[in-house]
Amino acid sequence: MTPRRPSMGAAVAPLLALAVFINYVDRGNLATAAPLIKDQLRLSTTQIGLLLSAFFWSYTPGQALSGWLAERIGPYRTLALGLGLWSLATACMGLAGGFMALIALRIVLGVGESAAFPCAAKLLAQHMPSSRLGAANGLIGVGLALGPAFGTFAGGLLMARVGWRPVFLLFGLVSLAWLIPWWRVTRRAEQAQTEPTPPAPSFGAILRRREAWGAALGHFASNYSFYFVISWLPLYLVKARGFSTAHMAEVGGLIYLVYAVSSLGVGWLTDRWIGAGASETLARKSAVITSHLLSAASLVASTLGDERVSVAALFCAAIAFGFNTSSIFAIGQTLAGPRAAGKWMGVQNGLGNIAGIAGPIVTGLVVDATGQFFWAFIIAAAVTLLGVVGWGVIIRRVAPLAWDAEAWEHQGGNDR
Numbered sequence: 001m002t003p004r005r006p007s008m009g010a011a012v013a014p015l016l017a018l019a020v021f022i023n024y025v026d027r028g029n030l031a032t033a034a035p036l037i038k039d040q041l042r043l044s045t046t047q048i049g050l051l052l053s054a055f056f057w058s059y060t061p062g063q064a065l066s067g068w069l070a071e072r073i074g075p076y077r078t079l080a081l082g083l084g085l086w087s088l089a090t091a092c093m094g095l096a097g098g099f100m101a102l103i104a105l106r107i108v109l110g111v112g113e114s115a116a117f118p119c120a121a122k123l124l125a126q127h128m129p130s131s132r133l134g135a136a137n138g139l140i141g142v143g144l145a146l147g148p149a150f151g152t153f154a155g156g157l158l159m160a161r162v163g164w165r166p167v168f169l170l171f172g173l174v175s176l177a178w179l180i181p182w183w184r185v186t187r188r189a190e191q192a193q194t195e196p197t198p199p200a201p202s203f204g205a206i207l208r209r210r211e212a213w214g215a216a217l218g219h220f221a222s223n224y225s226f227y228f229v230i231s232w233l234p235l236y237l238v239k240a241r242g243f244s245t246a247h248m249a250e251v252g253g254l255i256y257l258v259y260a261v262s263s264l265g266v267g268w269l270t271d272r273w274i275g276a277g278a279s280e281t282l283a284r285k286s287a288v289i290t291s292h293l294l295s296a297a298s299l300v301a302s303t304l305g306d307e308r309v310s311v312a313a314l315f316c317a318a319i320a321f322g323f324n325t326s327s328i329f330a331i332g333q334t335l336a337g338p339r340a341a342g343k344w345m346g347v348q349n350g351l352g353n354i355a356g357i358a359g360p361i362v363t364g365l366v367v368d369a370t371g372q373f374f375w376a377f378i379i380a381a382a383v384t385l386l387g388v389v390g391w392g393v394i395i396r397r398v399a400p401l402a403w404d405a406e407a408w409e410h411q412g413g414n415d416r
Contacts, residue, residue: 016120016139017139018178020116021142024148025151027086027113028151029090029171030052030106035239037164040164041098045364046364047099048235048360049365050360052364054107055106056357057110059109059110059111060350060356060357062111066114066119066342067344068342069115070119070342079120081115083112084112084179089105091169094166095169120329121342125336125338130333134269134284137329138267142264145256145260148230149253152248154253156245156248156253200339206343212347212348215332216352217386218395219352220351220387221384221386221387222295222321223355229318231360234248234252241310262320263322284330284331287326291321294320295321295384298313299378302317302377303377332345334400337400339403362376
């Protein structure tokens with residue numbers, strides 16, 4: 001029999017989407033400001049790559065810590081602590097005096113933002129059947145897409161008028177306002193969860209599953225192409241394609257808006273497909289494999305074509321990202337089940353975000369060495385194709401895994 005899932009309240013999922021929106025506004029501000037910071041602080045492209053990468057130095061290992069905290073003190077409190085920390089780090093970046101200060105604050109930002117996806121995964125897996133996870137994660141994907149859209153468009157236009165420092169201060173302080181409705185809504189939700197739950201499996205038990213490694217490889221490949229676009233799109237459009245900061249903001253904002261629509265639509269469609277009788281394996285795998293193939297083709301077309309072809313291809317890449325977002329999290333949540341979802345996503349998203357460490361550095365070095373973005377685009381496309389192996393070959397079936405007695409090892413204070 002399927003256990004009854006407790007209700008989390010109608011407002012929690014939209015607030016999760018809003019938290020992810022804020023997450024991507026705050027982490028993406030640096031990419032939007034990169035052309036201005038590069039000129040004002042006289043930084044090389046390699047140094048910009050290090051700044052973009054520094055966020056992931058703490059964000060990647062922080063995934064496991066956040067997954068563990070979500071099990072120990074609850075996903076509601078963990079997410080609130082994380083958002084408060086990253087909002088303050090964002091505001092302080094507006095006061096940073098130089099390169100090393102920005103590096104340090106990007107590391108603090110990564111620690112705070114690492115709470116978002118393990119906590120969201122834990123809450124959705126606890127409260128929703130797997131056949132409805134596509135639409136729920138599609139809504140999260142809307143926040144993920146509209147965050148860069150708003151940050152690139154509104155942030156870019158504001159930076160063009162007042163500079164980058166006031167924008168960091170403003171966005172960081174406004175982000176803190178999210179905590180007010182979150183505390184009001186989740187206080188009641190936490191009190192409603194009175195039933196005891198079995199302990200989560202250990203990290204070791206999760207890492208022994210081939211599905212975890214398949215999901216991590218797929219997530220890595222997806223993140224490499226997505227972070228390539230989100231991190232370098234402003235600088236690419238301004239420096240390589242000759243866009244003004246305002247024009248870049250308009251085009252970049254529209255690209256992310258297309259991504260948001262695609263994410264919500266594909267999440268809803270895959271759930272409908274499953275509801276009509278398709279297996280979760282067929283529906284979820286079809287979405288992610290299509291995403292990786294289309295993303296790779298779009299990146300190649302973007303660097304080979306003229307300005308119009310390049311922009312059109314970037315819009316196609318945004319559509320492809322929407323195919324991916326709802327399914328990569330739904331696959332992990334389905335495989336892990338409600339007991340393991342927090343830790344599982346800490347592992348999957350943590351290993352997947354190694355792309356955030358390596359990608360910006362590789363891109364910065366390649367652009368500095370060649371003087372153009374061509375090979376950076378080709379590398380991103382090649383890495384994206386690895387996702388077909390992870391999702392399509394290593395993961396055989398998308399279905400809840402059995403966590404037997406061996407999975408509960410090291411519980412009672414000795415969990416690793």
